Amino acid sequence: MELRVEPVTFPEVIQFNYEELKAEITSKVEMYKNLVYTGSDQIKDAKADRAALNKLIKAMSDERIRIKKDCLKPYDEFERKIRELTDIVNEPVQLIDKQIKEYEQTLKEEKRKEIEALFETIGFQAFVKLDMIWDEKWLNASVSMKSIEEKMRERMYQISTDLLTLNRLSEYAFEAVAVYKETLDMNRSIAEAQRMSDIAKQKAETEARKKAEEERRAKEAEEKKVYEKTAIISESVPEQQQPEHTVTEPEEPEKMEVRFAALLTTEDALALKEFFQSRNIEFRAI
Numbered sequence: 001m002e003l004r005v006e007p008v009t010f011p012e013v014i015q016f017n018y019e020e021l022k023a024e025i026t027s028k029v030e031m032y033k034n035l036v037y038t039g040s041d042q043i044k045d046a047k048a049d050r051a052a053l054n055k056l057i058k059a060m061s062d063e064r065i066r067i068k069k070d071c072l073k074p075y076d077e078f079e080r081k082i083r084e085l086t087d088i089v090n091e092p093v094q095l096i097d098k099q100i101k102e103y104e105q106t107l108k109e110e111k112r113k114e115i116e117a118l119f120e121t122i123g124f125q126a127f128v129k130l131d132m133i134w135d136e137k138w139l140n141a142s143v144s145m146k147s148i149e150e151k152m153r154e155r156m157y158q159i160s161t162d163l164l165t166l167n168r169l170s171e172y173a174f175e176a177v178a179v180y181k182e183t184l185d186m187n188r189s190i191a192e193a194q195r196m197s198d199i200a201k202q203k204a205e206t207e208a209r210k211k212a213e214e215e216r217r218a219k220e221a222e223e224k225k226v227y228e229k230t231a232i233i234s235e236s237v238p239e240q241q242q243p244e245h246t247v248t249e250p251e252e253p254e255k256m257e258v259r260f261a262a263l264l265t266t267e268d269a270l271a272l273k274e275f276f277q278s279r280n281i282e283f284r285a286i
Helices: 018-033 039-122 145-167 173-183 186-236 266-278
Strands: none
Touching (some): 145 186, 173 186
């Protein structure tokens, strides 16, 4: 079967009064370029001139479309016939293509069974499933079973290395390994360990701030108790004061007022009070 097309003669040039028409149009255009329309009467002329020019444009466009259509008539017929023949040929092509794809699919299914059997002999860790390491390219006819076996063993060794690395993490190794056993993704596993560490750090910081606040409040409460207790004692103990000499009558014993402050326990303060009373010493709380 061979397509043979007879030589087709197309006009090299479509003849028309190009030069004559171009000269007239150029002359008219130059004239219109220099025209200035003013007033209502001249605007009417402007509209008429515009209509005349648009009419010329439409006439040229219509003729262009007509000539193009005439030129394409033989091609359009040729294209229709070629499409018809193509559709006829495509019918058996599709039937053949279907059979080829069915055969290739059968080969892929058989190869998948071989790969599944090979997987069981490699010695992967119990948590590793075939779909976790599966590569769709393995089903291609160009990929040998030997190369698939090599890839599997490489993956198995890599998994062992990854698990060893994760188990050596300083913290949250268990959580990281758990993620890895589900995904075989080192990045996600390490990210999980980091996430858990960040949470623990934030929790510790929160608890530390809470503890510090509780200690601060407890200290303030204790200081308040001491202050109140000291104030009570101060009410019953005279405050120390620099001696102040006063001039008294000669016949009266010389007396002086002494102010002082002392840090005493409640028991000391009571004892001091009894001493003052036993000596008839006047005292008052300041």
